Amino acid sequence: MSKLLEGRVAIVTGAGRGIGRAHALELARHGAxxxxNDFGVSNNGEKTDSPAHEVVAEIEAMGGEAVVNGADVADFEQAAAMVQQAIDTFGGLDILVNNAGFVRDRMLVNATEDEWDAVIRVHLKGHFAPLRHAAAYWRAESKEGRQRVARVINTTSGAGLQGSIGQVAYSAAKGGIATMTLVAAAELGRVGVTVNAIAPVAKTRMTEGAFDTSEMALPEDNSPIVAWLASEEAGDVTGRVIEIDGSQLTLETGWAHGHAATAEGRWAATEVGSALRKLIDEAPTPDPVYGA
Known part of the structure; x- marks a missing residue:
């Protein structure tokens, strides 16, 4: 095994299948x-058996160390217990990879409140709760003079960056994760924590049926980037969103202040149209919404 992550302790959420499983195996290959973690749900969030034990067995077969966790990552107390399990089992926590999630795709006019709540909960709160408890641990360690070289890798999506037809809740949640990443990076840098997000493209059970996946990358094609971001080498990279599409890495630029127009005092409603259209004409054309 590589020594890139030797001695480091990681949590990977949603690691029973797909991209999360690939991340867990890749981190273990590098010594973590x-x-x-895997709660055991279907693609649309219905409870099923979790294959987390199989992933642990794969890691142990390669000579690594791993343990199963079955927490619902969007449950605040269960997320806290998951962080504590890492500390109690392995003596600390250095890496948090937030990956868990599911989809309930629906056009906006047909979306239900329950579908919206479920998707926002698992993705957005499911990133917040583990991050909140991990951050509290890292701050406490820093105050005690034991500052850890900690890394967080969140999971957003092209749907959250450009939007995706038929995925209003998923797009909203993933957009929120990208912004959460920026805020967490700014707040946690003082205690030795970097926070980045990836937007992975891969053939998984979430994409099959929604897109033509015949040419898509495999889940494991995303994981080497996660392993590097989780390493001590990556200390100068934080607050970034990186799209991974097979062999291509794209550093996303995100929201930024563009051209501005200034009125003399309060804008008159009749003057806004011409001023705003001039700014739109000067601005780059936004990337199209997926599926538009």
Whole structure:
């Protein structure tokens, strides 16, 4: 095994299948001890058996160390217990990879409140709760003079960056994760934590049926980037969103202040149209919404 992550302790959420499983295996190959979290749900969030034990067995077969965790990552107390499990089992926590999620695709006019709440909960709160408890641990360690070289890798999506037809809740949640990443990076840098997000493109059970996946990358094609971001080498990279599409890395630029127009005092409603249209004409054309 590589020594890139030797001695480091990681949590990977949603690690029973797909991209999360690939991340857990890749981190273990580089020497990390891994808490393999998987609540056990279907693609649309219905409860099923979790394959987390199988992932742990794969890690142990390669000579690594891992443990199963079955927390619902969007449950605040269960997320806290998951962080504590890493600390109690392996003596600390250095890496948090937030990956868990599911989809309930629906056009806006047909979306239900329950579908919206479920998707926002698992993605957005499911990133917040583990990050909140991990951050509290890292701050406490820093105050005690034991500052850890900690890394967070969140999971956004092209749907959250450009939007995706038929995925209003998923797009909103993933956009929120991208912004959460920026805020967490700014707040946690003082205690030795970097926070980045990836937007992975891969053939998984979430994409199959929604898109033509015949030419898509495999889940494991995303994981080497996660392993590097989780390493001590990556200390100068934080607050970034990186799209991974097979062999291509794209550094996303996100929201930024563009051209501005200034009125003399309060804008008159009749003057806004011409001023705003001039700014739109000067601005780059936004990337199209997926599926538009």
């Amino acid at each position: 001890k891994v808490v393999v």
